[in-house]
Amino acid sequence: MASPQPSITIPHFMRAWTLTHRGLPRDILQLSSHYPVPQVDSETAVLIRISHVALHPGTIIMMTLAPSLLRRFPSIAETDFSGTVVAVGAQVPVSATSHPGRYFSPGTAVFGSVPVSKHLQGCGALAEYVVVDVTQIARKPVNMSFAAAAGLPVSGATALALLDALPAPPDARARVLVNGACGGIGHFVTQLLATRENPATIMGTCSESSAEVARTCGCHEVLDYRNLTGREKLAFDAIIDAFGSQALWRDAARWLKPGQGHVYVSVGPALEAYTVAGAVAALVRQVLNRFMPVWMGGVDREYKQVLSVVDAGKLERLRQLAEEGRLETWIGGTWAFENAMQAFEILLGRHAKGKLVVRVQDLAPGED
Template identity: 30%
Template sequence: MKAISYRRYGGPEVLEFGERPMPRTGPDSVLVKVVAAAVNPVDWKCREGRLAPVLDAVFPVVPGWDLSGVVVRPGVSVPEFSEGDEVIGYVREDFLSRGTFAEYVAAPVRTLARKPRNLGFEEAAGLPLAGLTAYQVITQGLGGVGHGDTVLIHAAAGGVGSLAVQLARHFGARVIGTGSASSHPYLRALGAEPVTYGEGLAERVRALAPDGVSAVVDCVGGEALEASVPVLAEGGRIASVADPGVAALGGRYLFVRPNTADLYRLSELAEEEVVSVRVARVLPLERAAEAHRLSEEGHPQGKIVVSVADAG
């Protein structure tokens, strides 16, 4: 099968397009023909070796954790899926090796859910990791939000942030979202009140919420996280998906995990048109290095997706 892989840590230049062995399907896994795979910042961070302290790499590594595709063969102990089912997946294991930038993936059943019927494969590929991160940071990291809450979301136009805006609004919260000036029309369309990030952020947020915000979703870390403290109302909650240092501020750090029930709920919310995925760019599998570079440059205002179905 055709796939992208890398034999050592490094920049986008270490990504190779070529043949890899077909994966074997274990009892609890599902052989999926991949149609599309989304690029996430964690992909190039893994490629650079930044996650080496927590994730072993079995080289050569096929990158990618997001996919949309079609079931070819379910494992012998997997009654949930049948040949021909359209699925999405956040296919993360506890080591790096068997990623989704490939024509076929043997995905653990715990990482999959049925694809939203109203989304194309490219849109659907951008939902699992970003959607699960947004859903889990709100429901678990913050303990939920609802009517009466004002939620500040940093990097609200990004992959995770834009879905967090949609979910928080669905749950009934008021949302203030940080982003560049060029992203403000998009944020307004999502239902957020936009503010420009950078120096003076706290004052701009206070102008919109004089009594402070009741919750913060941080997708940036560093200065953005520090700027959240002065605008947090008494008893407010902070959760970050970007900076473990949030714990020192009394908040919670969340690293997204595969969860079938959560992924099915996201699929339902997509079908109910509560959440949507904006695709900024689609590139063929053989141009995965370019896709990684675009992700590293930041501010795509939508998901970067690799089309796998016609690889090579």
């Protein structure tokens, strides 16, 4: 039995960006104005009226490459959202007395993410309503807007995974290189490094036009990513590759100190093209980066690749970091719901700054 918020009438249909087959967003996404509103389907499920959605490249990979046998169509695009709880299952905690910090009575402002398994079954966030399990949401940070909170889940959780993969937290004696310091993941990594007690010296790579953003996020030095080749040797204690540059990894012996405790941590090689061939090539590079011995041409440095799953624990860490003032979302642009395709085009261009956010709908009085 679902418990709705009395002041909000839940409609039977909603607007949603949907797809019925694989492909790039421009070729397959359609704006439906008559899509059924999902129902609370378990005792731990939550129905959320979505305010904002943040795009990320992982959903485009699924959109273009996930085999049709693994997907259910029609499907709604995207996974990361913010919004307001409007109905909950019987076992969802609604009282601060029994569940401090994790209670979600109707009217609660939240952020979260649709898990990959559910997303492949058709559930998505680029719509006016979404149903997810309570483990996939957290209360919106009190000092963050809905737009900013929508950008936290996947990119923020991946930033945490990159830092957790380091052998030890870097201190004031260390120098750290952050590749892609202004991107959706990288700007979170930079902030988390910069706001530590006794922070390391941070050099960030980005485009020349984004240098000021990188400094605002916490970089002490900024380097144009196009000018890495041929530079003098710079000795870093760690490299955090938030973009997935194969060229940087192949040249890592010039940038990263040798020996135990010095590691190259990456999100994995970026896809050169959203094609099956591009995906296979990226998988091959992942394996070779990790296992190719030096005598066969491998790089003489330790390589780690992270894979992050959004769950309640990571969402609560992100909420706490945001409320402590250690984490802000740099919004590279906001688009109205009907103009979402413009945001996808910028994301596909691979030079987005921060997070690209779609405003799904304005909040009703009392929902903020």
